[in-house]
Amino acid sequence: MSLFRHVCIVLLMTLLTLGVGSQAVAQSADPGREISTSVGAADADTWRQVRSGEVDANYRDSRHDSNYNLINAAGQTWREIRNHWVTPFGLIAIGAMIVMIALFYVIFGRKNLDERPTGRKLFRWSALERTLHWSVASLFIILALSGLNILYGKYVFRSLFGDAVWGAMISASKVSHNYLGPLFGILLLIILAKFFKHNLPKKHDLAWFKKGGGLVGKGHPDAGFANAGEKVWYWLLATAGVAVIISGLVLNFPNFDQSRDTMMWANVIHAVAALGLTAVALGHIYIGTIGTEGSLEGMKTGYVDEVWAKEHHNLWYEEVKDQAVDAEQLDTPAAGEDERPAPSQPG
Amino acid sequence: MAQMKFMCDAERCIDCNGCVTACKNANDVEWGIQRRRVVTLNDGEPTEVSISVACMHCDDAPCMAVCPTDCFYKTDDGIVLHDKDLCIGCGYCLYACPFGAPQFPKQNAFGERGKMDKCTFCAGGPADSKEEEYEKYGANRIAEGKLPLCAEMCSTKALLAGDAQTVADIFRQRVVQRGHEDGAWSEVNRQGPDTAAARMDNLAYDATRQG
Numbered sequence: 001m002s003l004f005r006h007v008c009i010v011l012l013m014t015l016l017t018l019g020v021g022s023q024a025v026a027q028s029a030d031p032g033r034e035i036s037t038s039v040g041a042a043d044a045d046t047w048r049q050v051r052s053g054e055v056d057a058n059y060r061d062s063r064h065d066s067n068y069n070l071i072n073a074a075g076q077t078w079r080e081i082r083n084h085w086v087t088p089f090g091l092i093a094i095g096a097m098i099v100m101i102a103l104f105y106v107i108f109g110r111k112n113l114d115e116r117p118t119g120r121k122l123f124r125w126s127a128l129e130r131t132l133h134w135s136v137a138s139l140f141i142i143l144a145l146s147g148l149n150i151l152y153g154k155y156v157f158r159s160l161f162g163d164a165v166w167g168a169m170i171s172a173s174k175v176s177h178n179y180l181g182p183l184f185g186i187l188l189l190i191i192l193a194k195f196f197k198h199n200l201p202k203k204h205d206l207a208w209f210k211k212g213g214g215l216v217g218k219g220h221p222d223a224g225f226a227n228a229g230e231k232v233w234y235w236l237l238a239t240a241g242v243a244v245i246i247s248g249l250v251l252n253f254p255n256f257d258q259s260r261d262t263m264m265w266a267n268v269i270h271a272v273a274a275l276g277l278t279a280v281a282l283g284h285i286y287i288g289t290i291g292t293e294g295s296l297e298g299m300k301t302g303y304v305d306e307v308w309a310k311e312h313h314n315l316w317y318e319e320v321k322d323q324a325v326d327a328e329q330l331d332t333p334a335a336g337e338d339e340r341p342a343p344s345q346p347g
Numbered sequence: 348m349a350q351m352k353f354m355c356d357a358e359r360c361i362d363c364n365g366c367v368t369a370c371k372n373a374n375d376v377e378w379g380i381q382r383r384r385v386v387t388l389n390d391g392e393p394t395e396v397s398i399s400v401a402c403m404h405c406d407d408a409p410c411m412a413v414c415p416t417d418c419f420y421k422t423d424d425g426i427v428l429h430d431k432d433l434c435i436g437c438g439y440c441l442y443a444c445p446f447g448a449p450q451f452p453k454q455n456a457f458g459e460r461g462k463m464d465k466c467t468f469c470a471g472g473p474a475d476s477k478e479e480e481y482e483k484y485g486a487n488r489i490a491e492g493k494l495p496l497c498a499e500m501c502s503t504k505a506l507l508a509g510d511a512q513t514v515a516d517i518f519r520q521r522v523v524q525r526g527h528e529d530g531a532w533s534e535v536n537r538q539g540p541d542t543a544a545a546r547m548d549n550l551a552y553d554a555t556r557q558g
């Protein structure tokens with residue numbers, strides 16, 4: 001046996017005796033003692049039950065609003081969904097949309113009318129419809145901006161502007177979001193009901209999609225009062241938009257004592273649907289403003305040029321073309337804003 | 348640098364709610380808000396066990412991660428505090444927290460909840476004056492070199508507060524004293540036959556672990 005091993009063994013034995021010596025109390029203790037003093041079987045099963053969120057008749061919580069479990073890890077799932085999925089992918093969706101629109105504009109440019117506008121106008125949107133549209137649109141923009149601030153603001157503005165400005169910004173966002181949200185909800189439902197008939201799917205919508213709304217091949221595909229692209233936007237609002245409203249209301253009225261889980265899911269649905277809509281809305285705004293010649297005019301004045309109608313909504317144009325009026329006539333207030341000449345446009 | 352933690356020794360907690368009362372008293376919190384609560388499982392049964400809970404001052408705090416205003420911060424002592432001037436009362440911290448620590452003075456329509464309130468480890472919060480700090484967050488005992496009142500008042504010393512290392516040492520000592528063979532770190536005879544020892548409390552059971 002080498003000297004080294006000798007030394008090692010001696011050292012080890014010394015250590016062991018020392019250890020046993022100092023831990024004598026613990027070692028000699030009777031394991032039964034812990035059992036006799038320990039709380040019963042608060043074992044893995046108990047903790048499993050705690051984790052599951054089950055609360056039985058023998059659960060007590062000294063807080064007056066005792067609707068919490070001892071430990072509720074559900075929020076962790078929500079945190080991960082919101083912070084790891086919704087936050088980055090929402091940004092990606094909106095960013096990708098902006099890039100796509102910019103590229104589209106650079107490559108294809110503005111969609112101008114093929115023929116020169118004649119100056120003869122067709123009545124398209126009543127004052128009520130235009131008021132509804134711009135109210136919903138303004139509220140949408142306010143809600144989108146305040147919502148985006150709630151989700152992303154802290155990554156940008158706090159360090160940029162400091163606590164005082166950031167505090168004012170975020171509380172304004174929350175207050176405007178929470179009070180204007182329900183108003184937006186009501187107006188969106190009204191506008192959906194009002195535009196319902198225009199947006200019923202038709203056979204020619206398929207052909208419209210096949211031609212990419214006119215991007216593919218020559219000429220304009222058939223379209224009634226609303227073309228297939230507009231119908232998609234309508235039905236997105238009628239589905240995702242309604243989901244945003246319902247989930248928003250769930251978040252907005254905690255006074256009904258809905259559970260934490262309900263609110264977390266409402267938050268996820270709300271954020272996903274709202275971010276999706278925000279991305280698509282950018283496309284809608286692009287097409288309605290700089291993207292297509294003559295579209296904005298319709299929603300501004302209520303009238304569109306007959307050439308615009310012929311090119312973009314030929315089926316509708318066929319129905320109403322005999323009602324065209326000269327632009328000069330429209331400048332006189334007498335030309336009655338609100339009376340849509342004989343509602344002969346069900347398609 | 349200290350890492351402040353609470354730890355409630357379920358073996359000792361007798362559900363007296365002294366900690367709850369001490370906290371209310373020290374921090375003068377708003378009506379309806381109770382920063383600390385005592386939960387009793389299996390009340391009235393032989394397996395009854397009580398534990399006092401408040402904010403755990405998490406290392407990777409979920410409240411902090413989800414707050415839209417980013418109003419939480421961690422002190423050098425690992426205490427999670429928040430700025431009531433920034434809080435908008437959105438309730439996200441309440442969703443995220445596993446312990447139900449964040450609470451609100453109200454719960455009204457249009458998401459009007461008021462400013463979130465939670466346990467501060469008796470460390471107050473951001474304010475311009477001492478009076479304002481007390482008004483908004485309650486006592487700052489940490490600044491006075493004292494520990495949270497709940498733990499100091501605990502009659503059985505079930506509730507421990509302080510540096511994690513110290514708290515863990517005290518607890519380990521207790522467990523060893525109680526006769527557990529290896530400081531309660533092992534599963535006690537769990538695979539074996541269903542003996543009293545097999546059913547014994549696994550004191551170091553990690554409740555966050557899947558299973």
Ligand code: HEM
Pocket residue numbers: 082140143144145146147148150151174177178180181182184185244245247248249251252267270271274275277278415437458
């Ligand atoms: C289409 C327009 C809307 C958009 C773009 C939008 C967007 C958002 C976004 C991005 C968030 C943040 C989600 C997060 O942080 O995880 C949010 C939160 C919220 N939204 Fe909306 N939202 C819209 C409409 C609504 C409506 C109609 C309501 C109510 C009826 C509503 C009520 C809420 C509420 C209550 C929250 C939680 C934040 C808080 O309580 O302050 N939102 N919204």
Ligand code: SF4
Pocket residue numbers: 401402403404405408409410411427443444445446447448449465
């Ligand atoms: S409030 Fe909840 S999530 Fe935040 S630190 Fe305290 S225990 Fe952790």
Ligand code: SF4
Pocket residue numbers: 410413414415416417418429433434435436437438439440441449463
């Ligand atoms: S309620 Fe206040 S502290 Fe809690 S997440 Fe919302 S803003 Fe942050």
